[in-house]
Amino acid sequence: MNFLNNLTWQTLWYHNTLNSYLWALGLFVILIIIFKVIVYRFWRRLEKISKHTKTDLDDKLVKMGESIRPSFYLVFALWLATRALVLNNIISSIIDILLILVIFYQSSILLEAFLKYWVNKKIESSAERNNIFSLLLVSLRIIIWTLALLLVLSNLGININSLIAGLGIGGIAIALAAQSLLSDIFASITIYFDKPFKVGDFIVLDDGQTTGTVQRIGFKTTRLAALDGEEIIITNSDLLSHKIHNYKGMKKRRIVIDFGVVYSTPQEKMKAIPAMVKVIIDSIPEIDFDRAHFKKFGDSALIFEVVYFVTTGDYKAYLDYNQTLHLQLKEKFEQEKIELAFPTQTIYLNNN
Numbered sequence: 001m002n003f004l005n006n007l008t009w010q011t012l013w014y015h016n017t018l019n020s021y022l023w024a025l026g027l028f029v030i031l032i033i034i035f036k037v038i039v040y041r042f043w044r045r046l047e048k049i050s051k052h053t054k055t056d057l058d059d060k061l062v063k064m065g066e067s068i069r070p071s072f073y074l075v076f077a078l079w080l081a082t083r084a085l086v087l088n089n090i091i092s093s094i095i096d097i098l099l100i101l102v103i104f105y106q107s108s109i110l111l112e113a114f115l116k117y118w119v120n121k122k123i124e125s126s127a128e129r130n131n132i133f134s135l136l137l138v139s140l141r142i143i144i145w146t147l148a149l150l151l152v153l154s155n156l157g158i159n160i161n162s163l164i165a166g167l168g169i170g171g172i173a174i175a176l177a178a179q180s181l182l183s184d185i186f187a188s189i190t191i192y193f194d195k196p197f198k199v200g201d202f203i204v205l206d207d208g209q210t211t212g213t214v215q216r217i218g219f220k221t222t223r224l225a226a227l228d229g230e231e232i233i234i235t236n237s238d239l240l241s242h243k244i245h246n247y248k249g250m251k252k253r254r255i256v257i258d259f260g261v262v263y264s265t266p267q268e269k270m271k272a273i274p275a276m277v278k279v280i281i282d283s284i285p286e287i288d289f290d291r292a293h294f295k296k297f298g299d300s301a302l303i304f305e306v307v308y309f310v311t312t313g314d315y316k317a318y319l320d321y322n323q324t325l326h327l328q329l330k331e332k333f334e335q336e337k338i339e340l341a342f343p344t345q346t347i348y349l350n351n352n
Contacts, residue, residue, distance in 0.1 A: 021085070039073070075098050075099055076102070078095060097156075101152070108140070111140060111144070184220040186237075192217070196246065200213065200248065201248035203245060204244075210232060211224075212226040222235075247313055252311055252312075254290075254307065255307070258304065260301025263301070265302060269336060270302065276336070280328045281308050286317070287321050301342075
């Protein structure tokens with residue numbers, strides 16, 4: 001007891017008494033113990049509860065909570081404990097900066113984990129997931145560490161208002177210089193989430209020239225494989241500026257064909273042609289008959305119009321079925337002695 005009484009508990013050591021240092025140390029130890037209990041006990045119990053729920057969102061949130069780094073609660077406990085002490089500006093600023101850095105570091109870990117979960121939920125293709133996750137992750141890190149840098153500079157006593165204004169002007173200049181690139185990147189994000197088409201879809205633009213199967217969707221460009229075999233590379237912003245016809249999602253294709261027979265075709269055979277066409281179409285799988293009619297008197301032929309549906313969106317399959325139909329029509333007309341017309345001219349000579 002004499003030893004304790006002889007201790008200079010109220011003597012100032014760097015603006016604080018020994019009693020204050022011991023109180024701060026005890027608070028630091030208690031806070032670390034509390035944080036460890038929360039991390040290793042509380043989150044484990046929540047993990048057991050989340051396994052019995054139907055959604056996997058709570059499982060992901062628990063995993064995110066368990067990912068809290070020891071550096072976070074060590075620095076946080078140090079910052080709280082030192083609030084009871086009188087520190088000079090340099091040491092106080094160092095501790096504040098450490099706290100800012102660990103908060104933003106831990107926040108980046110949690111947000112990246114949640115971002116990955118969200119992208120995996122929204123996007124099915126693994127290739128698309130990797131592309132969009134990389135793009136969003138870079139954007140997220142730039143935002144987080146820019147904010148962290150500004151807070152650190154502010155804590156060091158630097159006036160960040162003029163710096164923010166300068167960054168704003170510089171950002172506008174950069175945005176104007178990279179306007180095309182940024183518009184393509186934002187267009188790629190739109191494609192990933194709105195899904196007007198995906199890899200493997202056959203698309204046609206309203207310019208009447210650009211057609212092909214989507215091979216790859218990148219940050220700046222999309223690559224199409226044209227029917228002739230060449231690769232078409234088009235920027236994403238240009239792509240979305242057009243009306244896009246996506247034939248991959250087509251469930252049924254409506255087809256209209258015309259053919260003509262000669263004017264000398266007997267009336268009985270003219271009346272029988274629609275029924276002949278219906279029998280032929282009904283015999284071909286994946287084709288649904290709609291109608292067949294004598295349409296009009298042409299310049300050199302009697303024109304019939306036929307409408308049918310191909311019950312698949314595959315373009316090559318449509319061509320195969322259409323070819324089969326035309327060949328069978330020709331064969332049937334040859335059997336029935338019905339002559340298909342071709343452009344002709346008849347000249348009448350007046351002998352008078």
